[in-house]
Amino acid sequence: MQIVIPLFDSFAPLDAVGPYQVLVHLPGAAITFAAQRPGGVSDASGSFTLQAQASFADVPHPDVIVVPGGSGEADQLRPGALHDWLLEADKTSTWTSSVCTGSLILARAGLLAGREATTNWQALEELERLGVKALRERYVFDGKYVTAAGVSAGIDMALALAARIAGDDVAMAIQLGIEYDPRPPFNAGSPATAPAQIVAAQRSASRFAGAKAAN
């Protein structure tokens, strides 16, 4: 089973690495980080550079696709190398998935039209505007399309996906292996639970701040 995680400039590291650390333990799975050209791809800070071992052209037909998000998502417009690859790769994939604003990339490529999906809480309206039924869920399955909420949600999504692929026991063994028994020191991970002034500050600083703030 070939799993490809496409990278692009200013992707969010945890969006890619959360699912990676889950799926790398799937029996028989081989994971490849790919980009337009092989080589290092950095996050927005420039401190984090992950090696893409393959070009998109090298991996035309993965079984599983996991598209990360991150501020660079906004530059991944259609037409473009990532979109072209996604449109072809999705034709034969068993699962096409995303983390955070990665679902905006899938949506702009037309792959989520009329489907249910999710994204970072700050991008739900943008996703809706792209013709998607945007749900405020941790992750959403709609046919072979699986989308996760913001950044850290990729871990939960990948465990659920691992269960679909290899069964609950395998997914639970992976969860135990990465000791995923989360205990955040605060209950601030959702706009529903974080202090109002923190939610407001983040909303106003968001690159989606132009959107009508119905979330």
Added chain:
Amino acid sequence: MQIVIPLFDSFAPLDAVGPYQVLVHLPGAAITFAAQRPGGVSDASGSFTLQAQASFADVPHPDVIVVPGGSGEADQLRPGALHDWLLEADKTSTWTSSVCTGSLILARAGLLAGREATTNWQALEELERLGVKALRERYVFDGKYVTAAGVSAGIDMALALAARIAGDDVAMAIQLGIEYDPRPPFNAGSPATAPAQIVAAQRSASRFAGAKAAN
């Protein structure tokens, strides 16, 4: 504030990237991945190669140290480049922290002697044997030493550390930014909650399986 995450062959990606994705949002923080020599450092599967931008010699006095774990931990013995660097860097650090079996590296360097600390659930006895009061906690603060349980626990630890460094509001804003509102599909992230046969299988396959199984 300089934060250094030292890398070594066969480190566990999420051990490093969980804290990275939290701490990169700390105001005024600059994070550097370092290794014995600059260049790519890979995980055990070889699929994941992260760029170390600096050598250990380039970053002798970080304010914060975050040591990841992973199967390669077993090769990081004293004396060695990582231990030599740690012993010097720890003399001036404000915080010295670890994720998963990274605490075994700290312990072997002698930095946790007589202190309370934690590690991956499978390595607690090994940590105890190294002269540490090993606690089964998500993360443990003992003076300036902060240690996290297995792999994903680095996210929780880093949020708690961010709160100590910059205050609760900053930590909560980071938590909201990475939408860390975890919803694992199973309750199998701890040996206390995972099905007994899954715990037993993982214990017998562990590289710490030789240890007396009191955990």
